[in-house]
Amino acid sequence: MEISKGQSPHTQPNMRTAKVYTALESLLCVNCKQQQIIQNCESFLKLDAQLRNKRARELKVCLNCLRGGHFLSNCNSRSTYKKCHRKHHTLIHLEVNKANETIPIPQQIVNENTITNTSNQTNSTTNLSSSTLNAQTLLSTAMVKVNDTEHNSHQIRVLLDSAFQSNFVSEGLFVPQISSALPTHTFNRNAIEIPPNIKLADPRFNESRPIDVLLGAGIFWSLLSVGQVKVNQLILQRSKLGWLISGELVNQRFISDQTRASFFSLNELDHKLERFWQVDEFTSNDHILTNDEEYCEEYFRKTTTRDEAGKFIVKIPFKASVHNKLGNSYDVALARLKNLERRFETNPVLQENYIKFMQEYQRLNHMSNIENNNDNAFYLPHHAIIRESSETTKLRVVFDGSCKLETGLSINEAQFTGPTLQNDIFSIIARFRLHQYVFTADVEKMYRMVWVHPEHRRYQRILWRETTNDEICTYELNTVTYGTTSAPYLAIRCLIQIALDNQDYYPLESQVIKEDVEYSQEYSSLPSLDMSQ
Missing domain, CATH: 3.10.10.10 (HIV Type 1 Reverse Transcriptase, subunit A, domain 1)
Structure with a gap:
């Protein structure tokens, strides 16, 4: 800025004139070199938080205000990110969960966990959820021998769930999958003091294995017999199939993060409709x-x-x-x-x-x-x-x-x-x-x-x-x-x-x-x- 005294035809005598010279370089985005601040840079915003954090360090800008010419230790801004109360910009904040794993915050609304792909003719929906398990819950399972219509014998694993109104059979007959493998993690069964006189319906209950059949409430209660033993937070229930074990198993070794992603596609439905139309058409x-x-x-x-x-x-x-x-x-x-x-x-x-x-x-x-x-x-x-x-x-x-x-x-x-x-x-x-x-x-x-x-x-x-x-x-x-x-x-x-x-x-x-x-x-x-x- 320059201040000088002088007169001009458009100013009164003794009027002070101020001349301002603006440094346009200060408005240039350090990332894309366009005339904008980096907070509005489209290419920078497209990155997830982890990559934005990395890019900011590469550009050697202040991690607090995202401007050049100084570093975080010399930043005059006193603002901090209100969620973690640390001195860094919102765009480069990295979420840290209980297991001390770094998870970047999505660029869009954090609560939005459903992404619908509409870029082409494929209709699909992806759901993503993440949670931390501090304990493992055991569900009642049993090994059962069944015979098919040809009198062939099969050993199957049954999940008993009183909350279901229906019964399900896996892909061999009807549905592709009843549930994920149970339990979610294999563990050492010696961690549970099971009385020696008890014969479990599923001797390998501690091994994470697939489920073949789900028996709902219509059958569940008719299988139970008189007899129950409590071992810590686990319940041993006597049944016609043997002793069932269920309940919560708390052990520090089971603390782990589980990330579940499910993908639903309408392609199969579209294919079936197409086949129906082909049959229906001349x-x-x-x-x-x-x-x-x-x-x-x-x-x-x-x-x-x-x-x-x-x-x-x-x-x-x-x-x-x-x-x-x-x-x-x-x-x-x-x-x-x-x-x-x-x-x-x-x-x-x-x-x-x-x-x-x-x-x-x-x-x-x-x-x-x-x-x-x-x-x-x-x-x-x-x-x-x-x-x-x-x-x-x-x-x-x-x-x-x-x-x-x-x-x-x-x-x-x-x-x-x-x-x-x-x-x-x-x-x-x-x-x-x-x-x-x-x-x-x-x-x-x-x-x-x-x-x-x-x-x-x-x-x-x-x-x-x-x-x-x-x-x-x-x-x-x-x-x-x-x-x-x-x-x-x-x-x-x-x-x-x-x-x-x-x-x-x-x-x-x-x-x-x-x-x-x-x-x-x-x-x-x-x-x-x-x-x-």
Whole structure:
């Protein structure tokens, strides 16, 4: 600032004139070099508190007023951050929790913990919460042995919760996950003095493991028995499943931070709606094949042959080398066979029909007895499906390609599904009603009319014997097997190939096969009886 005496035409005599020279450099943001203060700098505000703190130190500005030319120790400002009463700016404040871990405060409102992603067509919501646990609460769990409809025995872990109105079963049947693993942390059970005469319903209650079934209030109270023991803040409650343990377990070793993030996406719902609309619409069967579907078509054309009798010989479209990494399937197939035999003991009629089915399989050469060899082979478990409404075969043996091994994989997950080759059901029904005369046809044993290449039959092995007095034998299934992922595609693809190979000689018949086949069923109509001859 400069003050001088003088006169001008616009000032009175002896009027003092002041000239002010402003240093524009002081208004430049030290971060972006724009004419603004750093508190308004968009690029600086985009950073979280931890990065802003780091950036301020790099710029060598005062951490209290965020201005240059001096440091925190020389700052003339007496203001402090009111939350922690320390001398630093609000924008670079770092929140410290009880465990002395540094957590940056979000740039937006602190209480806002729901972030909705609207940057694209994906509708999703992410919830984030953080809390400090000073104790671990144990919930009542029990190990229970259950039998499925095939009388196979399974050991499952049950959570008993009187606050639930419903019962839940995990992904094997209904919901993908009942709860997180319980307890939240594995701990040493020796920290609890459990009386030696008490047999716990869940001997491994201290290990953090997944929950298979949740039993709510409708069952919970009926399981309780008379008897209760209190150990510190834990309650041991007698039940029909054994002694249940629950309550709060306080131990300094359990103090830890838990951060839970849950992500909800509407993509799956959108996909299901899209599939519903596709079924509901009248569409043609012409669609663009995916890369996997194109691979299946190319693989079929390259590997499929026909024998002297005209039968198709196909190879299974496997995914890379996944089928060689499935794990031990022999023991699973053996256990399932023995469970089936226990079922035969209580149902002789089932055993008789089952034996007849397997004898027919052998008589038609659809399976062959081989020497037991575990090398690079897959053994399919099998069970019976009863269809009382069937006019031909009331019992069908289904080979379980969806059976998961210890690796978590199944033979079905190692196969490509292949493209959908048949028309949608709406188109088939519309053509079925088009003309005056209608007819239907059924391709008997359609899947078993297609042979599997000998190199791939080792992935279709089964264990079988007619009675428990016989030796367990190993068989290879020689034909496309019902119950495997690629079976529908391979069978229908061969049927369509017959139509393509003969369309010059039988154009009408070929068109009917290509347009009006729904799996092994044929539904079509003709304008006159003469055309059906």
